[in-house]
Amino acid sequence: MKDFEPKTKYYLPIYRLAYSVSENIQQAAICRDLAKSLDKAVVTSRLSSGPHIVLIIGESCNKRHSSLYGYDKLTTPCQQRMYDTGRLAVFSDVVSPWNVTCEAFQSIMTTHCIGMDGTWASQPLFPHLFRLAGYHTEFFSNQYLANTVGFSAFKEEIFMSNARFSHAMFDVRNDSLHRFDDGLIDDYRALTGKSNKPKLSVFHFLGLHFDFSQRYPASRVVFAETDYSRKDLNAEHLKLLADYDNAYRYNDSIIGEIVKMVDQEEAIVVFLSDHGERIFDDNTQEWGRTLEWSAANIRQQYDIPFWIYVTERYKSCHPRMWHDIQDARRRPFMTDAVSHVLLHLAGIQTPWYSPVHDVLSRKYNPQRPRILNRERKYAY
Secondary structure (H helix, E strand, O other): OOOOHHHHHHHHHHHHHOOOHHHHHHHHHHHHHHHHHHHHHHOOOOOOOOOOOEEEEOOOOOOOOHHHHOOOOOOHHHHHHHHHHHOOOEOOEEEOOOOOHHHHHHHHHOOOOEEEEOHHOOOOHHHHHHOOOEEEEEEEEEEOOOOOOOOOOHHHHHHOHHHHHHHHHOOEEEEEEEEOHHHHHHHHHOOOOOOOEEEEEEEEEOOOOOOHHHHHHHHHHOOOOHOOOOOOHHHHHHHHHHHHHHHHHHHHHHHHHHHHHHHHOOOOEEEEEOOOOOOOOOOOOOOOOOOOOOOHHHHHHHOOOOOOOHHHHHHHOOOOOEHHHHHHOOOEEEHHHHHHHHHHHHHOOOOOHHHOOOOOOOOOOOOOOEOOOOOOOOOO
């Protein structure tokens, strides 16, 4: 707690008022930058065909609680079966630049990368470029809704809930939130429709956001407190750990359902989490997110799962791309640059694409500093 004690004085009403005024000024500037970015967006070719690009954005997934990454509890059986097909490339060294959803989500959606000139809002949002290139674009979220306040508010209202920016990015969006993420499967089946255009489908989970016990149905319990030999944790903490792993396994089943829906298509599925979560790893007795910069805190909050899955049809049509994906698995990467990977996979040509930020490109720069929370370089 010593890191936070000097800051507690700023919770006084006068400081909170000053912060609110400052925040509103900043958000107005972001709106202006986003509006300008719509005018700057351009693609140099319009696609009449292309693979179905599926982006799945998880919530609060600690990589070390994925059995796909060696965790001793079977939390990702569906992803393991995908891996067993030989068509899932698991990336080993990927981090998020933020440990909070809004900032992490902004960094995912924009073509701006940390270290570039300007702000995240000063460069085009990648779904807008997909639309300009001829893609039919869809967004199914269990946190953000258009024209309303969803699970979160304020910053998201001007970004994901603003009608103008939402329309620029997406042809289709769901209009209600769900208790569990399986509701997004129903949204997809009801809203996706038939299209002669190539398709971008973005899924955004509520995932493993606390309260973990509320993120999976009672009928889907697999892990109990007695499954963990952690003498250092009390009963309450063991319950939290089991709830987290149960939610992890439940979300794995949703990923499996999404893959089933596109598995007969020429499709490619990219999965990442917005950030991680502290959940008693490294023999710690701590959970939840923090701004403390210990190695254990950083690994749990910023190390994330990231993988790319291709359908059999996609692999047959794009053997060279599959080779490039496999070659990239061990390169260090940060998810503020995922838009450039997606533009590459879709074959979209635009001056806003940066090959040095694209982990699949031969021009990729693996030495780019990975800056966390705009404060320090990731080096763990």
